[in-house]
Amino acid sequence: MATREFLEAARRGDLAELRRLHATSESPDALCAASSAGESSCGHTALHWLAAAGHDAAVAWLLGLHGVEVDRRNRGGSTALHSAAANGHAHVCRRLMRQGARADAEDTNGMTPFDAAAARGHAAAARALPSSSAPHVFLQLAVGSVQGQLIFKLFERRAPRACANFVGLAEGFQGLCYRGSRFHRLLPQQVIQGGVLRGCAAETPVSIFGGAFADERGGLDHPQDRRGLLCLASSGVDSNGSQFFITLAPCPHLSGRHVVFGELVAGDDMLELASSVPVNPASGKPTQLIAILDSGRWPPAETKARGVPATAQPAMTLEEVSAAASSTTQNVASAIAHGLKRAATDSSCNPADGAPTKAARHGPKVAMWDAMLATKDDGSIEDSSSECDESDKDR
DSSP, X not given: OHHHHHHHHHHHTOHHXXXXXXXXXXXXXXXXXXXXXXXXXXXXXHHHHHHHHTXXXXXXXXXXXXXXXXXXXXXXXXXXXXXXXXXXXXXXXXXXXXTTOOTTOOOTTSOOHHHHHHHTTOHHHHHHSOOOSSOEEEEEEEXXXXXXXXXXXXXXXXXXXXXXXXXXXXXXXXXXXXXXXBEEEEETTTEEEEOOOTTSOTTSOOOTTSSOXXXXXXXXXXXXXXXXXXEEOOSSTTOBOSOEEEESSOOGGGTTTSOEEEEEEEXXXXXXXHHTSOBOTTTOOBSSOEEEEEEEEXXXXXXXXXXXXXXXXXXXXXXXXXXXXXXXXXXXXXXXXHHHHHHHHOGGGOTTSOOOOHHHHHOTTOOOTHHHHSBOTTSOBOOOOSOOOSOOTTO
8 A cells, every 4th residue: 555655646746745655664665666566557666757757856855765776667668767858857867867877778669768858859858868879860840830840860870871961961061951941742641752952953963972872781671661761862773862751651662772761750740741731733742831941960959959839830931941041060070970981881882882783673664753743745644653763853
């Protein structure tokens, strides 16, 4: 009975009741170590409940008691640090880490506390934690009057060159940036495509490397088996540039043809909104503007952090975005150098290393992505469902 009352008091954040129960208990250490029981229970300890609710004073009190394990796991393998991070409590995250909580602890899904913060878009909590081993990038979108963020976790080990390029263009590199661009193609229940930079020709690959760059085998080998995968759009072998697409559903017909270099970890509701925009049947383009207002590493620096509204508010125009956007190279050089260094030692980045030929990868008669949306001379639309192409001459 005392154990249940103690856990309930922790769940409510009732420090006075916690103190009373602890003082009157015959086994106070057992109270601190107890976890919720029952088949439907998550197995939280009192520390989990207090951390999840952000009760800093109660967390501080509990950590000072004997018998409290700061890294005690619940049934899902989560620690109290996971609970604090997932609920955006940066101050509790810092307190737990000062008491020795492991920031690299993984739950049963392989998620660290940083991943838990990213999954819910809690930038302040993420900044309180050591940087993730995998870079994260955000795109802040405007769909009509609604704004929101997409947050991606990049697969740097699979595709270091693609990741360095995406980070560089998200932050801004030598005048090239995703800010102010738009998503220009939409195939309902398949993919949504963007990345044509303002002032750049759609049919010419543009990247931080100066032009088209090679496919990476690690990214090609990743199956396009689920929604939310971040992939390079290209017109053929080794023709990657700034353009990318996000899968809206499993796309097995694209597996092995395009480099997969990341996945969406937060913002699926915003992706759903963007993918629900009507499409012009004559061009395959969204009839409503889907603009990228801001982009960069996630979490953004605290001085640069921008709140994402929970409710609709007027979106900026592309002209306003263009005027406000600046070419920022801070923190990009290291990402590029790291990507190039990895790419130099990764044979998958070398087009002469025996990478699959175009015929082997695409088949002899595979139509390009541009044919899916580009119009014929008579105005009808080519019927194809195989490729993602950079060209977009009708933009």
